[in-house]
Amino acid sequence: MGAGFGLIxxxxxxxxxxxxxxxxxAPLGAVLLNEAGVPxxxxxxxxxxxxxxxGVLIEIVVYRPVAERSRDYGLLAxxxxxxxxxxxxxxxxxxxxxxxxxxxxxxxxxxPIKLGSGVTASNLQVxxxxxxxxxxGGLWAYLRWSRRGVAIRAVSSNPDLAESVGVSTRVMFALVxxxxxxxxxxxxxxxxxxxxxxxxxxxxxxxxxxxxAFVAGTKSGxxxxxxxxxxxxxxxxxxxxWVSEVWQEVVVxxxxxxxxxxxxxxxxxxxxxxxxxxxxxx
Amino acid sequence: MNIWLGYLNEALIIGMFALSVNVLIGYSGIxxxxxxxxxxxxxxxxxxxxxxxxxxxxxxxxxxIGAGALIGxxxxxxxxxxxxxxxxxxxxxxxxxxxxxxxAIPALGGQNGLLGIMPVxxxxxxxxxxxxxxxxxxxxxxxxxxxxxxxxxSPFGRVLKxxxxxxxxxxxxxxxxxxxxxxxxxxxxxxxxxxxxxLVFYNQLASPTLFDFNVATLVIAxxxxxxxxxxxGSMVGALLLVSLQPILEKIVDVNPSSAVLWQAIVYGLLLLxxxxxxxxxxxxxxxxxxxxxxxxARSRRKASPAEAIAPVAxxxxxxxxxxxxxxxxxxKAHGLEKHFGGITAVSDLDIELSPGMITALVGxxxxxxxxxxxxxxxxxxxxxxxxxxxxxSVSGLPPHxxxxxxxxxxxxxxxxxxxxxxxxxxxxxxxxxTGESLPALFLRPLAVRRRERQVRExxxxxxxxxxxxxxxxxRAGNLGYGSQKLLAVARLLATGCDVLLIDEPASGIDRxxxxxxxxxxxxxxxxxxxxxxxxxxxEVVTRLADHVLFIEDGKVTETGTMDDIRKQPxxxxxxxxxxx
Numbered sequence: 001m002g003a004g005f006g007l008i009x010x011x012x013x014x015x016x017x018x019x020x021x022x023x024x025x026a027p028l029g030a031v032l033l034n035e036a037g038v039p040x041x042x043x044x045x046x047x048x049x050x051x052x053x054x055g056v057l058i059e060i061v062v063y064r065p066v067a068e069r070s071r072d073y074g075l076l077a078x079x080x081x082x083x084x085x086x087x088x089x090x091x092x093x094x095x096x097x098x099x100x101x102x103x104x105x106x107x108x109x110x111x112p113i114k115l116g117s118g119v120t121a122s123n124l125q126v127x128x129x130x131x132x133x134x135x136x137g138g139l140w141a142y143l144r145w146s147r148r149g150v151a152i153r154a155v156s157s158n159p160d161l162a163e164s165v166g167v168s169t170r171v172m173f174a175l176v177x178x179x180x181x182x183x184x185x186x187x188x189x190x191x192x193x194x195x196x197x198x199x200x201x202x203x204x205x206x207x208x209x210x211x212x213a214f215v216a217g218t219k220s221g222x223x224x225x226x227x228x229x230x231x232x233x234x235x236x237x238x239x240x241x242w243v244s245e246v247w248q249e250v251v252v253x254x255x256x257x258x259x260x261x262x263x264x265x266x267x268x269x270x271x272x273x274x275x276x277x278x279x280x281x282x
Numbered sequence: 283m284n285i286w287l288g289y290l291n292e293a294l295i296i297g298m299f300a301l302s303v304n305v306l307i308g309y310s311g312i313x314x315x316x317x318x319x320x321x322x323x324x325x326x327x328x329x330x331x332x333x334x335x336x337x338x339x340x341x342x343x344x345x346x347i348g349a350g351a352l353i354g355x356x357x358x359x360x361x362x363x364x365x366x367x368x369x370x371x372x373x374x375x376x377x378x379x380x381x382x383x384x385x386a387i388p389a390l391g392g393q394n395g396l397l398g399i400m401p402v403x404x405x406x407x408x409x410x411x412x413x414x415x416x417x418x419x420x421x422x423x424x425x426x427x428x429x430x431x432x433x434x435x436s437p438f439g440r441v442l443k444x445x446x447x448x449x450x451x452x453x454x455x456x457x458x459x460x461x462x463x464x465x466x467x468x469x470x471x472x473x474x475x476x477x478x479x480x481l482v483f484y485n486q487l488a489s490p491t492l493f494d495f496n497v498a499t500l501v502i503a504x505x506x507x508x509x510x511x512x513x514x515g516s517m518v519g520a521l522l523l524v525s526l527q528p529i530l531e532k533i534v535d536v537n538p539s540s541a542v543l544w545q546a547i548v549y550g551l552l553l554l555x556x557x558x559x560x561x562x563x564x565x566x567x568x569x570x571x572x573x574x575x576x577x578x579a580r581s582r583r584k585a586s587p588a589e590a591i592a593p594v595a596x597x598x599x600x601x602x603x604x605x606x607x608x609x610x611x612x613x614k615a616h617g618l619e620k621h622f623g624g625i626t627a628v629s630d631l632d633i634e635l636s637p638g639m640i641t642a643l644v645g646x647x648x649x650x651x652x653x654x655x656x657x658x659x660x661x662x663x664x665x666x667x668x669x670x671x672x673x674x675s676v677s678g679l680p681p682h683x684x685x686x687x688x689x690x691x692x693x694x695x696x697x698x699x700x701x702x703x704x705x706x707x708x709x710x711x712x713x714x715x716t717g718e719s720l721p722a723l724f725l726r727p728l729a730v731r732r733r734e735r736q737v738r739e740x741x742x743x744x745x746x747x748x749x750x751x752x753x754x755x756x757r758a759g760n761l762g763y764g765s766q767k768l769l770a771v772a773r774l775l776a777t778g779c780d781v782l783l784i785d786e787p788a789s790g791i792d793r794x795x796x797x798x799x800x801x802x803x804x805x806x807x808x809x810x811x812x813x814x815x816x817x818x819x820x821e822v823v824t825r826l827a828d829h830v831l832f833i834e835d836g837k838v839t840e841t842g843t844m845d846d847i848r849k850q851p852x853x854x855x856x857x858x859x860x861x862x
Binding site for chain 2: 081211
């Protein structure tokens, strides 16, 4: 999830808040198909595909024209339109399918597994970890070795140059949105199996994806995203055990806050506002 | 009826948040979504004081505003050093921390919120019904609106708008950009705080959902849909979006639970459509009755030739800021040195400029000419070396202080504030404006007005000097490039500085536009200014420069007149290539 957002943001520079929509669309698609009698595995595959399709559509129909039109105000325009998409998708879903919880069956019995002393995890969570590892590993391999992967990295580091050597940034952006949404959708399926499908399920994970992406550094590789995601996940569980659930978000976002706030310090060497000549105003 | 008044109240409160967003995003160009959360802190604080300590409304309000402004200042300090996307992230993180902390802290009532907030009294009357509540919401909104209005349409607001477009140019014209942004952040937060306190007292409840991300989204949507950069737009947008739900419910007869959803869908779609088709929002920034009238008047008037130059002698009616305009100011710098990583941009460079003389820096691209300007004006601090302006050292001073001492620079790529008028461009550059301080703006309106009139006259005079008087009310972005170069000179002039560093006044303009630029330069010299040019057009240099420094690889390798330089076969090869 974090890797997906990071990929999209790092490559295209689009502040894709509507990730939440994909996060909702994939499991919702799966649930609805499943309820309509489609077997679970194809339903999940189609669900993820729907999520990918939505991601790509958002890029092509919404972001691209906006970005090409407003160069200077790009960030604001993209952010605002992604808010718009999120709001629309969430509420259309509520309107059509209601705001109720829906459960996505797992297809296997969920049972706790003991992992050493006192630490338990359900087999579902293990599946989740495996899925995450496979996806992040796959993404890493893809970016590293495939032709397209190289092209994506080229677009990421210098879009104009990539364009001039014949890589279409438009195609690559769309591809990146597809891959990012794939990761997101897969994550969302596991999430939905563990919890439930509700229309606003996407918001909070999207925030967490922001945290992962920005803490890891938006232009870094998938492995770093994976590790950062893991670290934040561990941190969350630690807080859950030692403090309480309500403090989870406070701490995670607090970390993000200080991380971002102190960035100039890391980069500038000293506290920048103490440097002579750049004093904060009296 | 009361239901509608209730919605009106809500719209006004949300409108206050939208105003705060507008001041920050619309006018300062800072993309922050912390406003609603700041309002949340202020609202909770006020609510807590009221519920637990029985404070009355007004003291709670003032505490809330103070807290809001403080948060704004604290938040702005890290935020303003970051690039836009990190500011967005920072404020998002801030908002998330606040909302989740409001839930997490038991003393604040958790998810259910803080109850038992005293209703507002006015003159012994307790306000409970929507029509009664209107009595305190309306004045609050009006005060916020007027305060924002006063801030935006003032010299302070003018500088903010300049910063939104070209922060470096504003800095180079002698304004402390950071302090303006911090103050804008604080003011915006204070307005959000009023909204937050009003919301809490209106509901007699402080709960996390009043300030959560959905509300923040709605507020941004309102500001964007209404029109960023237009305060009326925010109010209209708020009324529109908030009334959407009751209209759907009561008039279109949608059932209440889906009316909320439809409202969200409509505003989401509206957001998409607006961003795509009308990025300036429903009511664009310059929409005003006066603007409409003057546009009509302009179209009736005959267009005057764009580059016509009206020779007017400069009459420095304002003393230059360091007070020795008559004597003329010279600049001395020695031993300037700057390295970027392993690259030596400038080394051991000495330069002397004297009043009434034009000195030109010439040399191949990348020789470090513009870097010299950057070092002299403090844009980039030199690694070594001293800069003396009229005998006093200005080394190590930030650009805006250097301007205050009497030296200003222009940029090669003009950096016009394209969305402001020509006159506003020049007015912005004038130093020491009373109306640039917020306290003065509210406490000394007459002094502000008096100074503003002087500033206006002086700016018109500067425009006259470069021959742009006719275009004063035109949008600066509509000027030809040659005129924009002249405008840049007028801005320099308006700062009142005596030492002017002008970066490529003639580049990128066609031949007809060249003559006015050269005339202006000559007239500047005649008026005793100390001028230094960076210029590639040797025709211009030959005609204007009294003294030429030839710069290669960050060093001065030859000095003299242009003819002296031309006679050196080696330099000719370096500069002109093979046909030298």
